[in-house]
Amino acid sequence: MRIKALPYWLFGLFMFISVFAFANKGKKKPAVMARDSSSVQVRQFSEDAIGAYSQSEDFKYVDADTKRELSLWDLFLAWVLNMLAAEVGRSPILLVILKYLVLGLIAAGVIFLVLKAIGIDVGLFLRKGAKKTSLPYVESLENIHEINFDDELDEAVSNRNYRLAVRLLYLKCLKQLSDKGLIQWQIDKTNKAYYYELTQKPQRDAFGSLTRRFEYVWYGNFNIDEQAYNDIDRLFNKFREQL
């Protein structure tokens, strides 16, 4: 109840103070300003004094340092501009070129503003190339789509480098899976990621078995002989036929 009555009470106090203030305001005496009746003598500058000052070295602020001799470049620029002005006056073709040059610059400016407005980085067209990664090495070791597997395999087998040959068989297998759209080849994917990408169970199991062999040979550094390599090669061929 008291809380409700409080605003009325405050309003009454405000009104009382306002009325009192206005009533007092009317009673104030007007301010009286005293007039200055003294005479003012207007003084003039002496022309001689101004002349003397302007001749004085103390008031010549352009010193030797500021006085710069025109350089060869300045002279050349002035000569070009003078000639251009004279030529433009004489040759209507040059006038047309200049006109289109100005129009071209205006058009480029408009295009720049439009690209900027729609959020395209204009610098992309001007830069020489993308900024290099912070890693100080070449990223991609090889692209499976660019390897000539038959030649590489022949060479590895003829050198009796069966570890490398198994690796090439596995990469070839990944390429075939990628070509058939069964996996999405990406450099950051592991063998397990490709395994889970295969949706058909028989395919996945066979790929898992091949992966295990590849991992033992390549990551596990297991040396294999010709017989073991031929067995693995047969398994890869069998898998390829199933695709």
Place this chain on the structure above:
Amino acid sequence: MEEEIFENRTDLYKLNAAVGQIKDTLGKIIVGQHQSIDLIIAGILADGHILIEGVPGVAKTLTAKLVAKAINAAYSRIQFTPDLMPSDILGTPVFNPKTSEFEFKHGPIFGNIILIDEINRAPAKTQSALFEVMEERQLTIDGTAYKMDEPFLVLATQNPIEQEGTYRLPEAQLDRFLFKIEVKYPTLEEEIAIINNQHQHKRADQLSDIQPVLSAQEIVALREQVRGFHVEPKILEFVARIVFETRNNKSLYLGASPRASLAIINAAKALAAINGRDFVTPDDVIWVVPHVLRHRIMLTPDKEMEGLSTDDVIGQIIHKIEVPR
């Protein structure tokens, strides 16, 4: 010719049997948390300390206690509090009136498996006391170095730093933990199973039934075995590239140290052992990387404000780097 033409160069039968036993033992009590259990086992095999982080009530301490119970070794538990002093952990010289000499009274840190509960409740002064012992497995007090017995494993639990009454652990200390395991809330099915176990009084009975499955000596031997696993030079380079990139990534204020590279290799070897291999594959590396790096790197303030997590950045880094093949 169809299966298993390769045999591991290391006999992993005993190791795999022990891992299976630990998993079974823990699985009897802990519902879910399979990844956390794998990581703890990997940590034990990799000779690394483990930090388990999670909100209160997600069985962090229980998991750590069970691991300790599954191993027959000297176990001690330290509850970290804001008023804990370094001497409360390490020990202190005490005057012996009979001999008129000071004798060192060993603190609870002297043991094989040390469970530090709520580690981030103690301030930096107390945390600093752990630096030497965690890294060098020794303590120097009054000029005398005290060697820790092998195995020496610190299993610490902590609440997320946003929680009331917690301190951020110093970077130097975080770097000494091999893994930071984040324990999440259980799924609905797991929650039902937890309630059901409690309702049927299963947990209390099973807790007392836990028997040690590994001795301290066996752990030392298994660690030695894992240390000798093969890692291809290309995989070593792969790890180095990942860690190197953390130091140049624009989203990160603090990158990982070379200790992180070593930790990744050790952890990947341990994971390979759990998976029955005596060599490391890129899959092992990628699996352990987030758990090894998440506590060792720091986001820039702007990325933190954008809501990015260290795990997000680690994911981006892994996607940038070519898997060796």
